[in-house]
Amino acid sequence: MTPEEMQARIVRYGELVPCRTAFIDAHTPGSNQKENFTIIGGGVSESADQHVHITIPHGFNIGAAGQPPKCRNSLHSHRTAEVFFVLKGRWRFFWGRWGNAGEVVLEEGDIINIPTGIFRGFENIGTDYGMIMAVLGGDDAGGGVIWAPQVIEDAKDHGLVLGENGKLYDSKKGQHLPDGVKPMPLLSEEELKTFPELEAADVVPGYVARYxxxxxxxxxxxxxxxxxxxxxxxxxxxxxxxxxxxxxxxxxxxxxxxxxxxxxxxxxxxxxxxxxxxxxxxxxxxxxxxxxxxxxxxxxxxxxxxxxxxxxxxxxxxxxx
The missing domain is CATH 2.60.120.10 (Jelly Rolls)
Structure with a gap:
């Protein structure tokens, strides 16, 4: 493979293209300053604005999240693996229906394999802009994101609606659900019972490795x-x-x-x-x-x-x- 051919398979940190409207919480206070990056694969973005650097299928996706201090990513779940390592900063990962079942703080170089089937979120608790790199299982990244019901409800109050087709519509830009497309339904109480509430002692020993x-x-x-x-x-x-x-x-x-x-x-x-x-x-x-x-x-x-x-x-x- 020539250097020119390989160049198309290299993404430099300084050339990363962020998306600030990737997910349903893009307008929600506390989450509205985050930047999402899709480096390899289609990712799980719900926005047409998301730039994909390398579209070649790998069997997994590579992404990243950049956030200023006190900015958080809202509670969600995936059907396949979601593995993060901290590139820059200090991050708190938390999980559970309301985000209070357990948590762990990761420093630069630490890595976490968050169990599938639980709601999880993360927050930059450092003093400067932070970056975490992510590996998502599968070429379709598990079929998208499953949001905790309150995230969808909060987003609606700030102008964003997620369609059952997995796409976002922003009322602040005059967008609305197309004919025949219904809003993404909220998980029922019965469905919510299938998401375990794991304590830190259940997660940290087998799912976190320190740099x-x-x-x-x-x-x-x-x-x-x-x-x-x-x-x-x-x-x-x-x-x-x-x-x-x-x-x-x-x-x-x-x-x-x-x-x-x-x-x-x-x-x-x-x-x-x-x-x-x-x-x-x-x-x-x-x-x-x-x-x-x-x-x-x-x-x-x-x-x-x-x-x-x-x-x-x-x-x-x-x-x-």
């Missing part, structure tokens, strides 16, 4: 973060490895499925059969299946990278062995 713990685990070999044998045991259609300076290798290797390189700290020299480049934190690089490649730090100092690799496992609910 510095992973730095210790990745000795001479990369640490398996997410996977059947990973620190976080799951088979959501992809695996995630954590690579450090000590565990990086210049030896070329390849995978039968697409993979993605996402630096957390340090600068990384990526070499492939046809060229090389350097990635910085926040950059995202898609590696085609069966293409030999390697990743090693290009400068001295702290260096860590998340490597997402598609697998043959179907995207679906959280699994634990």
């Amino acid at each position: 510095w713990d992973l730095m210790s685990l990745a000795g001479k070999r990369p640490a398996k973060v997410l996977g059947e044998t990973g620190v976080l045991k799951d088979k959501p259609g992809f695996e995630i490895d954590f690579i450090t300076r000590d565990s990086a290798s210049e030896e070329m290797h390849q995978h039968p499925y697409p993979s993605v390189l996402m630096p957390v700290t340090g600068h990384w020299k990526i070499t492939w059969e046809g060229g090389e480049t350097v990635l910085a934190p926040g950059d995202t690089m898609s590696i085609p299946e069966n293409l030999g490649h390697s990743a090693v730090p290009s400068m001295t100092g702290e260096a860590a990278l998340y490597h997402v690799i598609a697998t043959a496992d179907p995207a679906g609910p959280t699994w634990q062995g």
Whole structure:
């Protein structure tokens, strides 16, 4: 693959195109300053304004959320995996019907695999603009977002209506539901009972991995973060490895499925059969299946990278062995 061809599979942090109207809470006070990014795949945006950087199917989606301090993402659920790692800032993740069943605070480099089937949200509790990177299971990202009923009701008070077709309509722009399209129905009380109220003790031990713990685990070999044998045991259609300076290798290797390189700290020299480049934190690089490649730090100092690799496992609910 030539450098020119590979360039179409690299998204630099400084070139990310945000969408400020991606979801139903785009006008809701407290959530109306967030920026959503769809980096790889169709994502789960409900807005036609969402820019997609790389449309090539990978078996998973890569996205990101950028938020100023005290800005939060409203309570929602997914049918497939939703895995976040903190790129910048300090973030509080919370869950439950009303967001008060449990919570955990993540620092830069920490990663969380939020169990499917629970309402979850997140908030930047740092002092500066923060960014979290996301991996969503499946090419269709689980068929979209399932919102807690109060989120839909609050949005209506601020001019946004979600149609049953999964699209947003903004009354502030003179938009309304097309003929034949009904509003997205609210979940019934019976349906809400199927969403568990998990305490922090049920979530944190098996679904959260800390950056510095992973730095210790990745000795001479990369640490398996997410996977059947990973620190976080799951088979959501992809695996995630954590690579450090000590565990990086210049030896070329390849995978039968697409993979993605996402630096957390340090600068990384990526070499492939046809060229090389350097990635910085926040950059995202898609590696085609069966293409030999390697990743090693290009400068001295702290260096860590998340490597997402598609697998043959179907995207679906959280699994634990």
